[in-house]
Amino acid sequence: MASGRGIAATIGGEGASAGKEPRTARGRRTLRAILDAAAEEFGQKGFHEGSISGITRRAGVALGSFYTYFDSKDDVFRALVRDMSDQVREFVAPAMRDAASQISAEKAALSAFIRFAREHKEIYRIIDEAEFVDPESFRAHYATTADRIGKRLSAAAGRGEIRDDISEIHAWAIMGMNVFLGLRYSVWDEGVDPDEIAEAVGSLLAHGIAAKR
């Protein structure tokens, strides 16, 4: 990306470029179609080979509609990274809601994430390419995700469900486990039941892996 402008300064509400937010339900549907098409385009071709015309063709909208909501290819990519972050959060959060404990909630979150990543394998390529195309978005994605995990761990520690010496280190450890388990068991190979993966990690979080003596 050419500039050091902050995400907040260039992406307005609901994912469009600043000042280009949709004002109608129809506009929001068009914006959604453009973001979904951008996920396909960049997921399959990568940022450099991907094009605005490829996105509008996939979305079935006119080129002008793209510029109604975005200023540039850089801007739609940046919006897409934030959109994928939001989509993961919105898919995973309800799965945790009825969990009986924080450990159960973390299991449910991982199982939901594995299932999400199987349906949206392009998320890996897009987030990973952001490290090179838009480092600020890459960093924001992981910093925000770790912060969210850290906050729910702290709340659970406050309720006495998990240890009270929990820190940001644990949040990053859990995020790292989840990201790599998704790479292995969603993007590379879907042969293992997501609940089996979540069970193994839940047991690790509940008891550790040391042998009981």
Next chain:
Amino acid sequence: MASGRGIAATIGGEGASAGKEPRTARGRRTLRAILDAAAEEFGQKGFHEGSISGITRRAGVALGSFYTYFDSKDDVFRALVRDMSDQVREFVAPAMRDAASQISAEKAALSAFIRFAREHKEIYRIIDEAEFVDPESFRAHYATTADRIGKRLSAAAGRGEIRDDISEIHAWAIMGMNVFLGLRYSVWDEGVDPDEIAEAVGSLLAHGIAAKR
């Protein structure tokens, strides 16, 4: 990379292209200097902006020396990914050797990896860029690393030090934790003592994070 040739087919012994392995101590030193220079060049500029002439300039060797050991920029990049994998393993393995238990060994491995990554921050950019430049090397790096972790966990389970229901899932979980803790606490910010990070993860592996009731 243009072809689907296997790593073993294009990279010979000691990191050079097949058939171009150094035969003398001096040759091995030159090859080492080229690989170190390639890590700097690709780490700073990325694969596409990086050049063979940039590598030879940094290494202080003639362009001809490059072609004594490598066929192309693709080949030196592929060799570099494997070399970084090997360097991590060689740096981390001795740290685990005298550990009193497998949990202590995993702590020592993480602490060593954090210290390695602080000295070689370019490893993240290089391995991550391999996902796009040379997917086969990217995959081999993580598959090999997870396999190594899985083998040492299995051996420890056999000795009764860790639970006997350990699987590949645990190996990927531990690798993911370590990779993301290195990103956060080596590449982004060195403010936390590696031993503190290892202590938190060692305690997670030993006991889990559930509150004791």
